[in-house]
Amino acid sequence: MRYSIVYSSNTGNTRQLAEAIEQQLPTGDLLYCGAPDAAALQADVLFVGFWTDKGSCDAKVAELLKQTGGKTVYLFGTAGFGQSQQYFDQILARVRENLPAGAVYGGGYMCQGRMPQAVRSRYEAMQAKEPENARYKMLIENFDEALAHPDTNDLEAAVAWAKGSLA
Template sequence: MKQENYSIVFSSLTGNTKKLADTIYEMLPKDKCDYFGANELKVPQSDLLYIGFWTDKGNADNKTLELLSQLKNKKIFLFGTAGFGGSDVYFKKILGQVKQSIDSSNVIIGEYMCQGKMPQSVRDRYIKMKENPEHPANLDVLIKNFDCALSHPDMKDLEKLKKLMMK
C-alpha cells in the first residue's frame, strides 16, 4: 500500500500533546510529511491529518475545535491529553465531544488519548481551596490525581501510541 502525504497539527499548552505529536512523527515516513507543527488554524493540504489537542473543560481546546470545524473530506487521526486521566471511559467521553465538531464528510481513522501533567497553578489552587473550611469534599482526590499526572505522558503512554500506530 502506498503511504499518502500527511500533516501533524497540534495544540499543546504544557508540552504533553507535543510529546504525542513527536511520537507520531517518529513512526511515519518523513518524506510524506506536508506539515508538522502548531495549529495555526490553516487547513492543511494533506488528505490525512493527525490532529492533537489538550483538554479544556471536557472537550478539545478552542483552537482545535475551530480547525476541526473547517475540515472537509479528510481522514483524521485524533490524539489528545487530559489532566484528569486514567479512565478510558473519561477519554471516550472527551473524544465523543470532540467528534461533534467534525463534519460528516470526514473519516476518523483512529484516536488516542492519555493523561498529561497540568500546570503547578492547578495544584496551588487546590491547596488554597483546602484552607476554606467549607471546601469541596473531593479536593484530596483532585490533588492525588494532579500528583499522579506529573509523570504523564510517560513511556508507557508513548509505547501504547506507537503500538496503535503500527496497526
Template sequence: MKYAVIYESVTGNTKLLAEAVRRELGEESCICFAPASEASDNIEEKVKDADMIFLGFWTDKGDCSGNIGKCMEKLHGRNVFLFGTAGFGGSEAYFSQILGRVEAHLGEGCVIAGSYMCQGRMPESVRKRYESLLEQNPDDQKIRGMIDNFDRALAHPDEKDIEVFRQKIKNLKEE
C-alpha cells in the same frame, strides 16, 4: 502515506504525542507539522495533500481547546486521527466522553480513522487552586483526590503512554 500533524499544547504533553507521530511515520512523509495557532487561518491549504490528518488537543473543561477546535471545523471530507491529553486520566469512559465532544467539531464528511487519549500533567496553577480549596475545606476528600490525581499526572505522558500511541499509529500505517 502523506500526513499532517496539527496540534495544540500548553504544557508540552500534546506536543510530545505529536512528535511521536512524526517519529513513527517519518519526516519525509510529513507535509505539515504545526501548532493549531499557526495553521488555523489556512489549514485547508496546508493539509490539502495529506492522506491522513493527525489532530492533537489538550482537554479544556471536557472538550478540546479553541484553536484546534477552529481547525477541525474547517476540515471537510478528510481522514483524521484524533489524539489528546487530559489532566484527569485512567478512565476510558471519561476519555470517550471527551472524544465525543471533540469529534463534534469536525467538519462534514470527516472520517475518524482512530483516536488516542492519555493522562497529561497540568500546570502548577491547578494544584495551587486545589490547595486553596483544601484550605477552605480541609476535610473534603474529593479535593484531596484531585490533588492526588494532579500528582499522578505529573509523570504523564510516560513511556508506556507514548508506546501505546505509537503502536496505534503503526497499526494504522499497516492497514
C-alpha cells in the same frame, strides 16, 4: 498517502505525543507537522492533537477541525485526569463534534498529562477551606499522579496507535 500532524499543546504534553508520532511514522509521506495551520489541510490524512480544555479541545483545534471535510481525521490528546478510558472516550466524542459532514473519523488516542502547578495550588486552597471534603484530596492525588505523564508507556502507546492507523 500524505498525512499531517497538527497539534496544540498548552503545557507540552500533547507536543510530546506529536513529536513521538512524527519520529516514528514514515517521513516521506509527512506533509506538515506543527501548530494548527491551513497548510496541514493539503494532506488526505490528519493526526490532530489537542490538550483538554473544559472537557473538549481548545479553540484553535476546534476551528481547524471544522475545515476537515473530505479528510480522514485521527485525534490524539492529553488530559489532566487519566484514570478512566470512559472519561477519555467522552472527551474524544466532544472533540469529534467539531468534524464537519464529509470528514471521516479514523479513531483516537488519549493519555494523562501533567498540569500546571497553579492547578495544584487551586486545589490546595479549596481543601484549606473544606478540609473534610474528600474530593479535594482526590484532586490533589490525581494532580500528583499526573506529574509523571505522559510517560514512556504513553508515548509508546501513541506511536503504536498512529502506526496502526496508517497501516
